[in-house]
Amino acid sequence: MPSRSRRRALQVAAGYISLxxxxxxxxxxxxxxxxxxxxxxNDAVTDPPTVNLRNPDGSAVVMNSDETTEDDxxxxxxxxxxxxxxxxxxxxxxxxxxxxxVERARQFLVDTDFGTETVYVEQTxxxxxxxxxxxxxxxxxxxxxxxxxxxxxxADVACDTGEDDVVALLVRLPVALDSDQIRRFSSxxxxxxxxxxxxxxxxx
Amino acid sequence: MASKPAxxxxxxxxxxxxxxxxxxxxxxxxxxxxxxxxxxxxxxxPNGAIRKRLNYLNDSAREQVREIEDAPTTLERxxxxxRARPDAREVRATWRAIxxxxxxxxxxxxxxxxxxxxxxFASRWSYIGDDPVRALRVHAEIESDLVGARNWxxxxxxxxxxxxxxxxxxxxxxxxxxxxxxDNDVMNHMFDRFQHSLETTSxxxxxxxxxRRTLYGRVQRRIESLPDVDADLHESPSALLDxxxxxxxxxxxxxxxxxxxxRNALVLRNADDPEPxxxxxxxxxxxVLVTVRAFDRLRSRIENGDEMSVESAEAVVALRENALEAxxxxxxxxxxxxxxxxxxxxxxxxxxxxxxxxxxxxxxxxVRSVERDVADYIVAAETCRVLPAVASDxxxxxxxx
Numbered sequence: 001m002p003s004r005s006r007r008r009a010l011q012v013a014a015g016y017i018s019l020x021x022x023x024x025x026x027x028x029x030x031x032x033x034x035x036x037x038x039x040x041x042n043d044a045v046t047d048p049p050t051v052n053l054r055n056p057d058g059s060a061v062v063m064n065s066d067e068t069t070e071d072d073x074x075x076x077x078x079x080x081x082x083x084x085x086x087x088x089x090x091x092x093x094x095x096x097x098x099x100x101x102v103e104r105a106r107q108f109l110v111d112t113d114f115g116t117e118t119v120y121v122e123q124t125x126x127x128x129x130x131x132x133x134x135x136x137x138x139x140x141x142x143x144x145x146x147x148x149x150x151x152x153x154x155a156d157v158a159c160d161t162g163e164d165d166v167v168a169l170l171v172r173l174p175v176a177l178d179s180d181q182i183r184r185f186s187s188x189x190x191x192x193x194x195x196x197x198x199x200x201x202x203x204x
Numbered sequence: 205m206a207s208k209p210a211x212x213x214x215x216x217x218x219x220x221x222x223x224x225x226x227x228x229x230x231x232x233x234x235x236x237x238x239x240x241x242x243x244x245x246x247x248x249x250p251n252g253a254i255r256k257r258l259n260y261l262n263d264s265a266r267e268q269v270r271e272i273e274d275a276p277t278t279l280e281r282x283x284x285x286x287r288a289r290p291d292a293r294e295v296r297a298t299w300r301a302i303x304x305x306x307x308x309x310x311x312x313x314x315x316x317x318x319x320x321x322x323x324x325f326a327s328r329w330s331y332i333g334d335d336p337v338r339a340l341r342v343h344a345e346i347e348s349d350l351v352g353a354r355n356w357x358x359x360x361x362x363x364x365x366x367x368x369x370x371x372x373x374x375x376x377x378x379x380x381x382x383x384x385x386x387d388n389d390v391m392n393h394m395f396d397r398f399q400h401s402l403e404t405t406s407x408x409x410x411x412x413x414x415x416r417r418t419l420y421g422r423v424q425r426r427i428e429s430l431p432d433v434d435a436d437l438h439e440s441p442s443a444l445l446d447x448x449x450x451x452x453x454x455x456x457x458x459x460x461x462x463x464x465x466x467r468n469a470l471v472l473r474n475a476d477d478p479e480p481x482x483x484x485x486x487x488x489x490x491x492v493l494v495t496v497r498a499f500d501r502l503r504s505r506i507e508n509g510d511e512m513s514v515e516s517a518e519a520v521v522a523l524r525e526n527a528l529e530a531x532x533x534x535x536x537x538x539x540x541x542x543x544x545x546x547x548x549x550x551x552x553x554x555x556x557x558x559x560x561x562x563x564x565x566x567x568x569x570x571v572r573s574v575e576r577d578v579a580d581y582i583v584a585a586e587t588c589r590v591l592p593a594v595a596s597d598x599x600x601x602x603x604x605x
Contacts, residue, residue, distance in 0.1 A: 129253030152370050155302040158250035193368050 044136035061168035123168035135194035143184040210556040229285035236292035265291040293382035298375030344483035353387035419489035454512025456579035461499040498586035530588035543595035554584035
């Protein structure tokens with residue numbers, strides 16, 4: 001019988017009183033799993049327009065015209081890049097790797113009204129077998145924060161656990177931001193489901 | 205370090221589980237895996253990460269099923285089958301989500317029927333019995349199953365869905381419902397067997413409610429009698445004593461008993477715990493009284509000069525031996541033996557935890573660390589020594605007319 005780790009066992013001990021009748025050999029029948037997803041902050045947007053791109057060769061998906069792929073792979077062990085596209089000129093300077101969905105990304109930029117909108121581009125490495133979903137994004141005049149849910153890609157996608165892709169997200173924010181004023185970028189991810197401001201416990 | 209293996213204190217219930225029922229539960233677990241491949245290769249599951257996790261779940265579920273036959277008693281075979289069924293259901297549903305597009309929504313369609321079974325049981329169950337102590341133990345088990353069945357089938361909210369709508373989300377939902385089914389099956393069987401065994405029967409709820417109030421009062425008074433401590437006991441456990449004896453194993457054990465008592469008394473006051481909980485609360489209150497009495501006893505011992513410091517490997521072995529003797533003495537005692545058997549596994553397992561802690565350690569270990577780790581041998585010994593007397597007190601309270 002697999003033994004519980006001491007830590008786990010102590011957690012059970014702390015809560016054993018509510019499990020007493022079931023004792024330690026029964027499944028923890030009166031407990032429920034710990035929630036893993038937290039609610040989005042009040043000022044977050046949970047479903048902005050987005051485009052996702054993925055580069056299976058492990059190098060950057062989107063670059064400014066003055067960057068090169070070689071620079072990127074040499075300098076970044078764990079790639080995490082963020083670019084704020086605040087005007088058409090900046091959009092025109094973006095260079096995309098030859099990956100599926102590039103035309104959609106270009107059209108997304110063309111469709112953006114930079115007088116009232118901004119496109120935020122964030123890219124990072126992600127295991128080949130995994131997919132990333134944006135849960136929410138929020139911003140101020142000086143900071144942008146994103147939160148993601150990481151999950152598996154479809155079971156029929158052939159992939160290895162030891163390989164990484166680079167994934168990029170283009171997200172359209174309904175605000176005209178000044179890229180020179182944005183000083184802080186932050187991001188987090190988790191395996192729990194994305195929640196919305198209004199999501200409640202579902203019942204069958 | 206461990207000369208004898210950690211005692212495995214078998215759980216008991218004052219209800220005879222039908223061997224055929226335990227066997228049927230085991231068979232149900234086995235059958236769930238019948239259509240599941242033994243191993244998933246890249247042809248069956250091309251996604252390497254999903255394949256890796258699915259193989260892990262599959263191996264684990266098969267091991268759970270295999271271990272049913274190893275369980276030494278019918279009751280423990282039933283408990284092992286109860287663990288195996290949700291795991292087997294999870295693997296089966298995950299694989300079917302991949303292989304034949306089973307969805308979480310389809311899985312959840314079985315929820316109303318499961319809930320109906322639970323509520324049908326709830327409507328026919330009550331706190332009946334003849335001997336109140338025996339009834340207390342049986343109804344505590346049933347309460348736990350009833351709350352469990354309701355919880356597992358209650359919702360499938362996004363909070364609980366670690367894996368979303370993907371195959372593991374389907375498996376997760378199926379596992380939750382299987383837990384509810386298991387609880388339904390077990391509580392129905394337990395109650396039927398219990399009813400069948402009664403020669404006379406009466407409604408014991410008023411008596412149990414009175415007993416709970418009495419024991420809560422005792423817990424309240426004993427908790428208030430514990431010393432007020434401002435210091436962080438994780439750093440300064442000796443703050444519990446009037447004299448400075450250093451952070452010995454005995455002092456660490458004292459701190460652990462103090463913290464357990466306070467924490468569990470707090471849980472007892474938690475009004476949010478789902479009902480029914482009457483019988484469980486009586487057992488919980490008894491457990492708090494065990495830790496408080498063990499605390500008082502150990503504190504007197506240390507204040508009177510037995511500092512219980514560990515200065516050699518032999519001293520550690522002696523502490524462990526002492527714990528094993530205390531467990532054995534509790535197990536063979538005749539005072540309130542039913543309640544003692546009910547509560548003993550909770551306290552006896554401190555020995556196994558400590559054994560595991562030592563087994564997992566390597567390299568140089570500080571003396572302070574050893575003193576802290578062996579404290580749980582002392583906790584086991586002290587709680588098991590006072591358990592029969594405390595259980596006897598509870599039995600008297602429950603049996604008072």
